[in-house]
Amino acid sequence: MVITGYVLVAIVSLGIIYIGLNYLFAPVKTAAGFGFGEVPENAANFLNVKGGRDVGAGLIPLALMIYGDPHALGWVFLTAALWPVFDMLIVLRHRGKKAVAFGVHGLTAAVMVVAALLLLLG
Template sequence: MTAHRIATVLSLSLAAFILYLGISYLVAPEWIATGFGLPVWPTGEAAAFLNLKGVRDTVTGIVGLALLALGQRYALGVVLLGFALIPVGDMLTVLFHNGSTAAAFGIHGLTAVFVALTGVLLIRERAGADAAAQAA
């Protein structure tokens, strides 16, 4: 499998996963929130804050899919490097609020690495294409 295909599969997987999470936080926030890693979740009207995460995650997935569909692979790579900071922030939030260390590193930390790796693969495609064009 070529690096181009690997980057495409990883990008599609990330977009599908974050869309699933985003929609889940919008539709059933109390159900999906338990896996986030924090010890306590807001209830009642305060639970509306979980919808904020749903909107953020849904828009993140839509932006990723849009850039991929438009063939903007380099731009998607740059955006993914920025988006990798989101799970880093989530990881730090879980750690600083006495949440699960396993969830902080195992879910959010690994997600940050996965997103950043995908971004780097997409950016390297352009660098490889530029080098091949100069060699020709």
């Protein structure tokens, strides 16, 4: 169970780092996939901030994986699952694409919860 949890954490963490790098280097193009109907003009600076946050958010679990404490990683990943939940709620609140809200952000949160539980119960 713990190995499966580590694999899921690695996949999600590397994925969010990849997304963060895209927000740093192609912010407007990447933002179009977040779930909103349109991206405001001159949003690149803010989107760069989001990119940096995403890269950091992906590095934290990877650092805990190296540290080697699955229980601590499980708690951190469980709390970090709130990030995609809030992203999902933001998209829904602003009448964005429901398929993206649930299929990307909601699914990511669900995978994170499963990974956290595997680490905490394993």
